[in-house]
Amino acid sequence: MSPAKPRLALVTEHDPGNYRVDRQVGFVLRKANQRHVAIFASHITDLTPPQFAALSKLADVGEISQNQLGALVAMDAATIKGVIDRLKARGLVDVARHAADKRRLMLRLTEAGRDAVARLTPLAERITAETLAPLSQREAATLLKLLTRIA
């Protein structure tokens, strides 16, 4: 005889053997991210996702300081610095000290940077589509909505 299951759990009890790491949000989030990065790399080989995010955002806003751009693309000061350094090295971003506030590093796209954004944005749309390919349109919209709420 196996022990009878309680018909009602009067208190929330801890079930010791029931935790599975690979079913937790954190784990699945990490895996989904991995797959997306792989899809990205298969379409865009010359930039990483964070680099493209910074570039694309910079195209939107025109001119902005390094840390402010970082805030817009969810990168802290240390991270955005490295990203911008690499974009600078590729000649996609121009840098100048702010005249009135000498602390600020003002960023702008170069002509090559604008070209890159124009060229890559259609590919980026395909990357999004391919990442969401396992889902219906409706499911994809739901996922994006829920994901945004926990982000």
Next chain:
Amino acid sequence: MSPAKPRLALVTEHDPGNYRVDRQVGFVLRKANQRHVAIFASHITDLTPPQFAALSKLADVGEISQNQLGALVAMDAATIKGVIDRLKARGLVDVARHAADKRRLMLRLTEAGRDAVARLTPLAERITAETLAPLSQREAATLLKLLTRIA
């Protein structure tokens, strides 16, 4: 007068100004992951999420080779090596060469490793709950389902 909108789009046309990087799955996925990692760190300070994942999985399977464990927790050979090295340095994992197949590095939890898993798993459950706190139970289940499909 502004130009009239076409009533029917007969072909799927590219809308040049409509792409917003911060609304794409990849971006939101990255942000959600960031928030989860931050929540994790606020509850568990002595291990990182990948380290806990490896440890927890190792507790599940008992004994396994390094690369096989890596496959179970979605880390390539180079990544899992670093993670295991750190767990080894903390005395949570024991390592031994496989007798019959001298290529394999067999991993096991130490007593301290088992204790750590027992101690941290309840916290990990709270981390999951807090990450999903902005959602209802039902929404959380939906998110996890959709996320798993694209992972």
Next chain:
DNA sequence: ATGATACCATTTGCATGCGAATGATTTTCC
């Protein structure tokens, strides 16, 4: 048995990502 092939682990190089400390500048507040 042996040569080709596959598998396991390691190493190197590069790119995020974050915490913490530092230095320079600006703003605030009295």
Next chain:
DNA sequence: GGAAAATCATTCGCATGCAAATGGTATCAT
């Protein structure tokens, strides 16, 4: 005006994460 606090950028150290190359070992096919 001038000290205190806030802001901006940089640097360091550490931990993923992946590609590519390497060396050791095992397996497979002939």
